[in-house]
Amino acid sequence: MNSRRNFVFDGAEGNRETWDIVREVIDRAGTINNSGFVEVEADAALEAAAACSAPLERGDSSMLAGALYARKDCFARQDKLMECGSGIREGRLAATTSPIISALDSMGAIDMGRLHMSELAMSPMGRNDYLGAGRNPWDPSRVSGGSSSGSAIAVAQRLVHFSLGTDTGGSVRLPAAACGVSGFKPTNGILSTDQVMPLAPSLDAVGILAPRAEEISIVFRNLAAGNQVGHADSAGSAGAKTVVAPVLEPGPLSDESVVSSFEGTIDVLKGLGLNVQRTTAPDLGILNQAAMLIMGAEGAACFESDLRKHAGRFNPEIRRRLERGLLCPATVYYRALRARPRLLAEFLSSLIPADAVLLLPTLPYEAPLIEENTTGTAVQREERFANFSYWARPVNYLGLPAISVPMGFGPNGLPLGAQFIGRPFQDYKILEIARLYQNVTSWHESTPQETPLTAVSLASQSKVKFC
8 A cells, every 4th residue: 555655565554653553563573474574673663653753744754754664684773783694793783873774764764673684695595594594475485585585575574665685696686586576786886885794895785675666766866865975877767768688598597487477578668668679698607707706705805804713603605605715816806806897898888778778587487495505515506596696696796786676476476576777877767667667567566475373483583583
């Protein structure tokens, strides 16, 4: 149902007191099986709700006043826990507050608490052996996607109007697609990553998840206005006239359901009067390799101290990837960075001409079973997650803006996603075309049926806190 701030939120009537809505969410988060939260900061949320009720009634509040959101557990809020989904950081309190969080505070948005994430943001499928795996709200036996797993789950369950995540190799877009919501990664550098856990600083971006692109656009416009590092071109908000879309063939990187839904998305875009140009499917192999190399080297640098002090407490696969990054020669890392401008220019000239956007799948297939995330050899598991993020990871290496939106369902009834990808700083262009697409489709309106509490035992539930 639409509230007066154009947010979709089940049960939120425009004339209801914000405090009552927050109270209802707190109660529901404590009873549903898979909320996406690791800590509901109930007292602080109720206090913020009480403080924003008066300006809402007077009509002099900001566009985000009274909007409910939650943050991935790698955003700093002073004197609150910031554990980054890891036992290595258990009990750590943030010394200061992220500028992004401070900005939302000043706008009257209500922070509901900390959200589940992959351990140290290092699994695109939501794996976390400390908290328990991120579980898909459509089917708890399947992965949620990651690493911003809780950010997607909480939005899919309609517990918040929007959520904050981070995206280093698809970590906002992958869970958004897997959970059936919209997830946006802006051009690298537009939104400040200060006081947000670094994984690979030259790839990291703060992202926004919500049911619809329209809601994301509202949040982004407000954040970019006051907390930008770079500059998004608002002149691109009129949208693109041309969409470049590859011809996909069924295979390990795009199964039959993805190909079918992708073609359906193209038909919708043509129906909107857009010029759809077909091209051969791009080979993203070298871009993926460069992104993974940089992530390994920079991740190793970011966590080197923890590795030396607490090596035995790391998940073995995370430790393996980080230690491999420590062995990366500086010359190889430098070449991966130096090649980026050339590879970006080639990518843009061949796939995203001026006044166009690129359409790609977000996921190659439906969210797989959690069991598949833990079986086989380490090499086989790494190959699986590399394929899972194949379409998403190059966007971070190139620094481009991208939004994933729901585009249908696979054979097991799980959501699929499509990405609109733009040229640098053309963030509003892709947000607008995503909004137009969602105006004539309804995939984003579907929500998962809540699983009975007795149906599955979630390891993560034992970690959920209320304070």
